[in-house]
Amino acid sequence: MTKIYEKSPAFFETFERKPSQQLTTHYCPGCGHGTLNKIIADLVAELGIQDQTIYVGPVGCGVFIYYYFEGACASAAHGRASAVATGISRSNPDGIVVSYQGDGDLAAIGTSNAIHAANRGENMIVFFVNNNVYGMTGGQMAPTTLIDQKTTTSPFGRTEKNDGFPLRMAEMMAGLEAPALVARVGVNNPKNIRQAIKVIRNGLEIQRDKKGYVFIEVMSQCPTNWKKEPAEACEWIDDVVCKQYPLGTFKELPADRQPQKRPRAEVDFAAVAKLLGLTADDETGSQEMTLPQPEMRFKFAGFGGQGVLSLGLMVAQMATQRNMEVTWLPSYGPEMRGGVANSSVVIGEDPIGTPVVDVPDVLVALNRPSLDKLGPLVPKEGLIIYNSSLIDQIPADLKGKVYPLAATTLAAEAGTVKAANVVVLGFVARMTGIFELSELEDFLRETFKKPALQEVNLKAVSAGWNAAGEV
Numbered sequence: 001m002t003k004i005y006e007k008s009p010a011f012f013e014t015f016e017r018k019p020s021q022q023l024t025t026h027y028c029p030g031c032g033h034g035t036l037n038k039i040i041a042d043l044v045a046e047l048g049i050q051d052q053t054i055y056v057g058p059v060g061c062g063v064f065i066y067y068y069f070e071g072a073c074a075s076a077a078h079g080r081a082s083a084v085a086t087g088i089s090r091s092n093p094d095g096i097v098v099s100y101q102g103d104g105d106l107a108a109i110g111t112s113n114a115i116h117a118a119n120r121g122e123n124m125i126v127f128f129v130n131n132n133v134y135g136m137t138g139g140q141m142a143p144t145t146l147i148d149q150k151t152t153t154s155p156f157g158r159t160e161k162n163d164g165f166p167l168r169m170a171e172m173m174a175g176l177e178a179p180a181l182v183a184r185v186g187v188n189n190p191k192n193i194r195q196a197i198k199v200i201r202n203g204l205e206i207q208r209d210k211k212g213y214v215f216i217e218v219m220s221q222c223p224t225n226w227k228k229e230p231a232e233a234c235e236w237i238d239d240v241v242c243k244q245y246p247l248g249t250f251k252e253l254p255a256d257r258q259p260q261k262r263p264r265a266e267v268d269f270a271a272v273a274k275l276l277g278l279t280a281d282d283e284t285g286s287q288e289m290t291l292p293q294p295e296m297r298f299k300f301a302g303f304g305g306q307g308v309l310s311l312g313l314m315v316a317q318m319a320t321q322r323n324m325e326v327t328w329l330p331s332y333g334p335e336m337r338g339g340v341a342n343s344s345v346v347i348g349e350d351p352i353g354t355p356v357v358d359v360p361d362v363l364v365a366l367n368r369p370s371l372d373k374l375g376p377l378v379p380k381e382g383l384i385i386y387n388s389s390l391i392d393q394i395p396a397d398l399k400g401k402v403y404p405l406a407a408t409t410l411a412a413e414a415g416t417v418k419a420a421n422v423v424v425l426g427f428v429a430r431m432t433g434i435f436e437l438s439e440l441e442d443f444l445r446e447t448f449k450k451p452a453l454q455e456v457n458l459k460a461v462s463a464g465w466n467a468a469g470e471v
């Protein structure tokens with residue numbers, strides 16, 4: 001049997017963000033992002049540049065590219081991917097830098113970053129995924145939204161008088177002197193995909209040969225926010241969207257031009273440390289915390305608003321004050337479907353290799369989706385603490401030691417349900433032995449200056465501490 005379609009070798013084998021969905025992606029059915037990811041990965045593999053390629057991900061529906069592309073990846077703050085890519089390109093002149101951005105990211109929040117990177121002719125290839133809306137956040141109007149197009153923030157349709165005209169980024173970029181290649185392609189039908197492959201191959205070859213900046217705008221369907229069936233969304237690109245955004249190559253410098261090499265930017269780390277006020281003492285201060293093992297990995301998860309990010313931050317701050325090695329990594333759950341917020345905290349005696357917590361020693365799940373999703377990751381010697389005020393059923397496939405804690409109820413008794421995270425703080429501290437109650441109380445007095453807030457939080461932390469004593 002001839003294999004005509006297969007997963008690109010430049011992709012990871014599985015999607016590790018969702019353990020129960022390792023053979024799928026986070027993209028909605030029919031979304032153009034998946035097709036574009038596949039084209040890029042296939043070409044990176046075909047050109048043999050996987051080891052050199054460094055991807056910069058945006059905020060937006062493309063945020064998880066680091067879960068798909070097996071290569072070096074960096075995440076940028078919203079709109080800043082072209083700026084981050086500039087730094088990476090300058091400090092890694094031998095690397096091939098891919099900046100992957102959406103229209104909210106590149107054409108609104110990060111317009112200036114994008115234009116100036118193009119104008120400097122940085123060695124990078126920018127994929128500008130244009131689906132006319134802010135996709136990840138629920139389909140708000142973007143600078144690229146069509147006239148009369150209805151979005152959640154233009155419910156009566158975009159008007160030029162109120163909102164201006166749809167921004168044609170490729171045409172703008174083509175007006176600059178430096179870019180080597182500026183084009184617009186589509187991923188909505190086989191003919192456009194074949195053309196996109198040609199253009200993207202050319203763009204990656206320009207990067208391989210260090211011949212300057214490449215901007216490729218990709219017309220991509222967003223069936224979810226357009227409220228269309230996938231096939232209908234693909235047709236809408238041809239019938240309507242491309243009237244505003246015609247496909248084609250808008251600028252291409254001669255292929256025989258010279259490479260655009262820049263000297264490697266050297267970083268003076270000692271000068272940076274001095275600027276930040278870091279001293280040798282910060283590196284050698286004696287550690288004042290006893291961990292049950294050399295490194296503890298925590299995951300605090302729940303719905304947004306349950307205080308899981310600040311819970312992680314409190315644990316991280318207390319450990320930092322005790323001169324431990326610490327990382328805190330928040331995750332806001334940007335999926336359109338089934339997202340939860342969580343924070344990962346690692347506390348160690350030695351420098352920490354990664355802030356990512358795939359296998360938590362301690363999991364706190366304040367809601368059911370978090371327990372269902374993350375509970376099975378905890379090994380049998382790990383602790384799973386769940387909010388029994390809100391969770392009445394626990395998954396059957398948990399291996400760790402499971403402890404119910406009526407966090408919301410105890411917090412309400414202390415004065416406010418908002419203090420459920422502080423109840424958990426007391427419980428976790430006693431169960432793991434990482435902090436004494438008096439240390440927690442000192443920290444809370446420092447953190448909450450208003451007497452009323454202080455009182456509630458001190459009651460909440462005691463409630464959690466006492467609950468752990470009854471286990």
Ligand code: SF4
Nearest residue numbers: 027028031061135222
């Ligand atoms: S919201 Fe739109 S752009 Fe985002 S993943 Fe879903 S279909 Fe794709």
